[in-house]
Amino acid sequence: NAGVTQTPKFQVLKTGQSMTLQCAQDMNHNSMYWYRQDPGMGLRLIYYSASEGTTDKGEVPNGYNVSRLNKREFSLRLESAAPSQTSVYFCASVNLYEQYFGPGTRLTVT
Amino acid sequence: KQEVTQIPAALSVPEGENLVLNCSFTDSAIYNLQWFRQDPGKGLTSLLLIQSSQREQTSGRLNASLDKSSGRSTLYIAASQPGDSATYLCALMDSNYQLIWGAGTKLIIKP
Numbered sequence: 001n002a003g004v005t006q007t008p009k010f011q012v013l014k015t016g017q018s019m020t021l022q023c024a025q026d027m028n029h030n031s032m033y034w035y036r037q038d039p040g041m042g043l044r045l046i047y048y049s050a051s052e053g054t055t056d057k058g059e060v061p062n063g064y065n066v067s068r069l070n071k072r073e074f075s076l077r078l079e080s081a082a083p084s085q086t087s088v089y090f091c092a093s094v095n096l097y098e099q100y101f102g103p104g105t106r107l108t109v110t
Numbered sequence: 111k112q113e114v115t116q117i118p119a120a121l122s123v124p125e126g127e128n129l130v131l132n133c134s135f136t137d138s139a140i141y142n143l144q145w146f147r148q149d150p151g152k153g154l155t156s157l158l159l160i161q162s163s164q165r166e167q168t169s170g171r172l173n174a175s176l177d178k179s180s181g182r183s184t185l186y187i188a189a190s191q192p193g194d195s196a197t198y199l200c201a202l203m204d205s206n207y208q209l210i211w212g213a214g215t216k217l218i219i220k221p
Contacts, residue, residue, distance in 0.1 A: 004153075033209075042114065042199065042211030058208075090153060097142060097161070099209065101153040 002026055004093050006102035013081040013109045021076040021105050023091030031094035032074040033058075034066060036087040037104075043090065049074055081109045112137045112204050116212035124220050125192060131185040131215050133200035138178040141203040145174050145185050148197045148214070157198075158185070190219045 007022045025032065030051045035043040045058030049068040063085060065077045078085060086109045092099040113136045123129050133143070142161045146154040158167045158174040160183070166175040173186040187194055199214040 040119075040213055042201070042213045043209075044211075045208060048208075097203075098144070098156055098159055100156070103153040104151075106151075 004091060004100055004102035006089075006091050006105050008105060009103065010106050011108070013078075013107065015082060015109060017081050018077065018079050019081065020078075021089055021091075021107075022073070023075065023102060024073045025091075025093035025100070026072065027093055027095075027100065028071070029093040029095050029100075030071070032068070033092040033094060033099065034064075034074065034076045035090045035092065036060065036085075037090060038087050046076065046089075078107075081107075083109045085109050112140075112202070112210045114200060114202060114210050114212040116198075116200060116215050118215060119213065120216040120218070122218040122220060123190060125190060127190050128186070128188050129190055129217075131187070131198050131217070133183040133185070133212055135181045135183075135202055135210075137204070138181060139205050140178065141205060141207065143174075143176055143183050143200060143202040144209075145172075145183075146199045146201065148199060150196075154199065187217075192219045192221050195219045 004025045033048040034046040037043050044060045047066040049055045052071045055066050067075045089105045091102045115134045144159045145157045148154050160167050160176040171188040176183045197214045197216045201209045201211045
């Protein structure tokens, strides 16, 4: 039982490049979330998916897109990376009361 | 707008001491409150979850309390150990089922 997995663990991009962060969960949860964590701040919600086939914006969606490919997988795409998107990105799988987190992706945009 | 504050941002105590971490929030209309632990470079691990109707939860040396009327939650750690060193975050689930996060308290337990 792997829980929540994220790939890649680390990534360096140049400004303007694109990439997709992958997230998968094996807990059969309906809801999945993408957060970013910046130094000295709490986690901020980027996008979430309450169920397969649905996605909604969170607090900081600008510059990101998401895809809920199936119940297991929820990807986050940066179409044109900017230095302001340098952060640690966490995916979470959610049951009604609790959130289970992946190990995170540390992204640097130069 | 709901805001969650954790003070202090950092705390250093000698091993063996009992300690309290604080979390305050501005709107008492919450669904639940969770305490998480984050180790450097790692993900988040859920420690305790308190439902809106509950006053406290306990797990081993950890005890979390919730007082909605005063907008406060505390995490009590008994007999602290160096392995307790980590960042502790609180997050509450609001009435829209969204998690609102504090910035965390970085705890260092000195051997």
